[in-house]
Amino acid sequence: MSWLRDRSAGFWVTVGAGLATLLLPIALNDEQLTVFIFIGLATVVVAGLSLLMGFAGQISLGQGAFYAIGAYTAALLAKDAGLPPLLAMAVATAATAGVAVVVGLPLFRLRGHYLAFATLAFQLIVVSVVGEVRSLTGGDTGLTAIPSLSVGPLAVEGQYRAFVFAYIAWVLAVAVLLLNRNLVRSRPGRALRALATSEAGALAAGVDVGRFKLQVFALSAAYAGLAGGVYAFFVGYIAPGSFPILLSIQFLIMATVGGLGSVSGSVVGAAMVYLLIQVLTRLGTLPGMPLHAPAVFSYAVYGLVLVLILLLLPQGLIPAVQARLGAARAVSAVEASAAEAA
């Protein structure tokens, strides 16, 4: 068991947080479970976006489009084509990554703000196309009666529906976070980190910059597609209105709050922003509040959080805390060695 002793404090914090997260659904009621599920799904999307922004240095304002593509593909395959839901979800994830490659090939010639606008435009196009192809997608009225997830004859229905979905969402979230963590530490991960520091430097060191960026883009899209598929099966109803531009911006805010490129930041950012919005919506719907109060609250908070984080903690919450802790640890180590020398 010597490997257990060698682990850092961070390892135990992560394991503790993971266990707590997996035990949490037992204590939650259905309404709270829904929030819990949405946070898990947002974590999956944000993990991809954080990787894309933190390592490939590219802004995407179109993750909502991939969420939508995943949701519609999974729903249509399961409902109209009669595929088993799990298979439909897997196909939808792969298809979303495929779309990202096709779209990314031309778009990744763009950088910075051009790419930001291009991905925004991409989402607007996707949503309007979905609204136009009425025969397939039901147009603006949307798709209803999407079957729930099932394995063979066992369907996720009834009393424990939300409970099971909570585990599905969070097992996926944990899997995606582990994948990110291992990816960052692997050989391609080193190339990615080189890319994040200096694109020209990475290029000079023999990293195929264009291919890596495209792959990260496809991976982030696959995450979003996967989460979208689960969303469709859980909610059972999707329409173009389920995927507004604001959804993409919400993912961007979560990634920025958690810290770009930070693995644990994805889940912290997703949870904090989502819970904040929940609390504000509660406040906004209290009796005596004007009808537009929830909207005003959430817009104001989105704006404020984004501006404040970028001005005060540009590297994000988790990296900032880690830097603080790291600095404290370094100081105490120096003091300890100084005491030893004396």
Add this chain to the structure above:
Amino acid sequence: MRLFLQYASSGVATGCTFALVATGFVTIYRVTRVVNFAQGAFAVIGGMTAFTLLGHGLPHFVAEALAVITAGLVGLLVGAVAIGKRGTPPLASLIITLGIGIGAYAALILVFGDQPVSFEGLRGAATIGGVTMPFQFLLVVVVTAATFAALTVFFNRTYMGKALTACSSNPHAARLVGIGITRMGLVSFALGGALGGLAGVLLTPLQPVSFDSDVGLAINGFAAAVFGGILRPATALVGALVLGVAEALVAGYWRASFQSGVALVIMLALMVWQASRRQLLEEGPA
């Protein structure tokens, strides 16, 4: 043919408002290298302020002028937040302006409500060769032309205009000769805000404006600005007119719901084409 001219003329009018939004983008980008995502919000603020002031009985022109000034002041505020802190990289500023754009929704709903507004512009219409031209269209075209002429003179002939251009072409040299980069950036934000406000004031009589109209306006304005690499107002004007006419023709002959999609596809194609031409010349962080 008459139908074509009818569509085209309305396209020119909306194209002119895109052009004004686009010059706002250009003015701010030239000086600060920040693409201001809140640009559409300036137009909405302009349009809604004019509507409210007119509702309070202010005469035309005064209300519109005050609305443009308000939008300019808001632009100054946005600039102070986005570039006021030294060392904020342009991409961070971009996300900051995006945040301000979203936050502006809250302020707009609180101040003006969440319903679309419109007010009456110039009444009446001229008929030229069987084509009906509302006077408001003509007003939009004339004001836009005058604004572009004034901007050209401003950037090329005045000290302030030259200082603004100097900041963009070489910030270090500009600082060396005593030009305050941040102050010039703020001036450009104020100017960009006023230009956006002007677009909103002219547009609101043509089509109702609501608090979330800014995305469409910003996308169209940015698309137009991209024609000139977000640097040249004159090319942005050409781009805006092409976009406006193309959208009006698509809406007229095909389907209204396709018009924004067509504009977006045109913008994407153009950006990719321009990027592939420029890639070899411009390496490094954009």
